[in-house]
Amino acid sequence: MRNLANKDHHPLSCLCENRRGALKTFGALSFMASGASVWADTKEKSNKEHYRIDTHHHFYPPAYQKAWLDYEDKRNIPHFVRQVSWSVEGALSDMDAAGVKKAMLSMASTPGVWFDLPLVEINKMVRSCNDYAAQMIQDHPGRFGLFATLTMVDVKSTLEEIAYVFDVLKADGVGLQTNYGDKWAGHEDYAPIFEELNRRKALVYFHPLAASCCGRLNTGTFPAVLEAPHDTSRAVVSLLLAGAFVKYQNIKWLFSHAGGTIPMLAGRINYFHGNAKNVGDFAPNGIEAELRKLFYDTANATHPASMAALLKLVPISQVVYGSDYPYLPMNTQVNSLHALGLSTAVLDQIEHKNAENLI
Numbered sequence: 635m636r637n638l639a640n641k642d643h644h645p646l647s648c649l650c651e652n653r654r655g656a657l658k659t660f661g662a663l664s665f666m667a668s669g670a671s672v673w674a675d676t677k678e679k680s681n682k683e684h685y686r687i688d689t690h691h692h693f694y695p696p697a698y699q700k701a702w703l704d705y706e707d708k709r710n711i712p713h714f715v716r717q718v719s720w721s722v723e724g725a726l727s728d729m730d731a732a733g734v735k736k737a738m739l740s741m742a743s744t745p746g747v748w749f750d751l752p753l754v755e756i757n758k759m760v761r762s763c764n765d766y767a768a769q770m771i772q773d774h775p776g777r778f779g780l781f782a783t784l785t786m787v788d789v790k791s792t793l794e795e796i797a798y799v800f801d802v803l804k805a806d807g808v809g810l811q812t813n814y815g816d817k818w819a820g821h822e823d824y825a826p827i828f829e830e831l832n833r834r835k836a837l838v839y840f841h842p843l844a845a846s847c848c849g850r851l852n853t854g855t856f857p858a859v860l861e862a863p864h865d866t867s868r869a870v871v872s873l874l875l876a877g878a879f880v881k882y883q884n885i886k887w888l889f890s891h892a893g894g895t896i897p898m899l900a901g902r903i904n905y906f907h908g909n910a911k912n913v914g915d916f917a918p919n920g921i922e923a924e925l926r927k928l929f930y931d932t933a934n935a936t937h938p939a940s941m942a943a944l945l946k947l948v949p950i951s952q953v954v955y956g957s958d959y960p961y962l963p964m965n966t967q968v969n970s971l972h973a974l975g976l977s978t979a980v981l982d983q984i985e986h987k988n989a990e991n992l993i
Contacts, residue, residue, distance in 0.1 A: 687989035688729070688964060689839070690890055690933040690956025691737035694720045695766035698741075698759065701749045716960040717742075722770060725959070726777060732964035734957070735986070738993070739767045740781040740809035742961075743843040747783055757791050760784065764795070768803045779993060781809030781839045789826050796830055806993050807837030807886075812869035819869040820876030832882035837993060839888040842866040866894030870928070871903060877916040879924045886992060887928045890956065892935030897943035900925055922947070929992055931956030932984065936970035950980055954989045 694702070694717065706713055729737055741747060747759050760783050767780045782799035785792045799805040808831065810819065817823060819840065831838055842865040866889055873879060879887070889896075896903075904921045907913065917924045926948045933956035935944065944953065955971070957964040971981065 685735045686733055686955050686968065686985040687993075688734045688737040688957045688959065689888065689954045689989055689993075690841075690931045691725075691739055691959050692717075692720075692742040692961070693722075693725070693739045693767060693770070694742075695763050697762050698747065698766075701759065702742075702745070705745055705749050714961065720960050722774075726774065728959065728964050729777070732957070732968050734964055736777055736779060737957075737959070738779045738781055738806060738839075738989075739770065740839060740841060741783045743811070743841055746811050746814075746843060747785075748787070753785075753788055753791070756787065757785055757795070760795060761798070764799055764803060764805070768805075779806040781805070781807045781837070784808055784810060784827070786810065786814045786824070786827065789823070792827050793830055796827070796834070800834055800836070807839055807888075809839045809841060812840055812842045812865040818872035820872030820874070820878055822876075828878060828882050828885065832884045835884040835886075837886040837888060839890075840866065840869055841890050842869070842894065863891055863894035866890055867896050867899060870894070870896050870925070874903075874921065874924055875907065875916055879927065880916060880918065888954070888992070889928060889930050891931070891933050891958075892940055892944045892953075893925075893928070893930045896925065897940070897947045900947050926952065928952065929954060929988075932967055932971065933958035934962055934967070936967050936974070938974060941974060950983050951988055951991075953984050954992065955985045 699717075699720070703713060703718070705711075725737070729735075741763060747763060748756050749759070751759065764780070764782045767778070767782070771778045771780060780799070780803065782795070782803065782805040784795050784799075796808070799808065812819065828838075842863065870889060870893060873887075900922060908917075908921050913921075928948070929952050930944060930948065931954050932941075935941065955967065957967050968985075971984065976984075
C-alpha cells in the first residue's frame with residue numbers, strides 16, 4: 635500500500651485499541667468459523683511463540699529506488715520515510731523482531747516498474763529488480779523468497795522473463811500489478827502470459843496500484859486509502875468474468891489486502907452476474923465458489939470487520955499473513971492478528987502453514 639504522506643505511520647495503521655471489545659460488538663464473530671471453532675482462550679494463544687512467513691513484503695533495489703524517488707520529485711510527491719530508509723539489513727532486523735522467518739519479496743505499487751520509460755528500459759528495470767532479489771536470496775539462505783516482477787506491457791519480453799525467473803532464478807512465483815495502462819488482469823491481451831503461467835503451475839500474486847483513470851479523483855484522501863483496495867477488486871472481477879479462474883486452473887492466485895473490497899462486494903457481484911446466461915463458462919459452481927478458491931493476504935486488513943468479512947467468505951486455508959512492509963511495520967499486523975481472539979491452530983495456519991502449502 636502506498637502512502638503519499640511524509641509520515642512514519644500510515645493512517646490506516648491506527649487500528650482499534652480494544653480489539654476484544656470490538657469482537658464482542660460483532661457477536662464474537664462466531665460466523666467466521668467453518669466447522670471447528672476458530673476462537674480460543676487468549677492465554678493459550680499469547681503464551682505460544684509463532685513464526686511467520688510474510689507474503690507481502692516490498693523491497694527496493696538501488697536503481698529502482700532512485701527511479702522511484704526521481705519520479706516523485708518531478709511530480710512534487712513527498713517521499714515515504716520508511717521507503718527511503720529501506721535496507722536489506724534493516725528488513726532482516728525487523729523480520730527478526732516480528733518473528734518473521736521468511737519474507738516473499740515483491741515490488742511495490744504506483745508507479746510500478748515503468749516510470750514512463752521506453753520498453754527496452756522497462757525490461758532492463760524488471761531484470762535488474764529480479765536479479766537483485768535473487769542476490770538477496772543467495773546472500774541470506776532461507777530468509778527470502780521471490781515473487782518475480784514481469785513487464786506485462788509486452789507479451790514477447792514478458793514470456794522471456796517468465797522463462798528466466800523460473801528456469802534460472804528459480805522464483806517462487808510472479809508478482810503482478812492489478813492493472814497495466816488501464817487494462818485489468820482479465821484483458822484478452824494477457825491470455826498468452828497466463829497460458830504460460832498456467833503451464834508452469836505458477837503462483838501469481840497481485841498487488842494493487844492506483845489506476846490512471848481514478849488515482850487523481852478528489853475524494854479528500856490519497857489513492858492508497860480507497861483506490862488500492864478497489865483496484866484489487868477490479869482485478870478479481872476482471873479475471874472472474876473473463877473465465878480465467880476456470881481456464882487457468884493450475885495457477886494459484888494470491889491477492890493483497892484481503893482481496894480489497896471483494897469480501898464486502900461478493901454478494902453484489904453474485905447478484906448481478908450469478909444468473910448470467912454464460913455463468914457456466916466463468917463460474918460453473920457459482921461465483922462464490924470461484925472466490926473461495928483464491929488466496930488472500932492479511933496486509934492492512936486485520937481490523938475485526940475486515941477479517942470477519944473475509945473469513946465469512948473463504949475458509950481459513952485461503953488466508954496468509956502479509957505485512958505490507960515497509961509501509962506498515964511487520965509487527966503491526968502480527969499484533970492485530972493476535973488481538974482478534976483466533977485460536978492458536980488458526981493463527982499457525984494464517985501465519986505460516988497456509989503459506990508453506992501455497993509456496
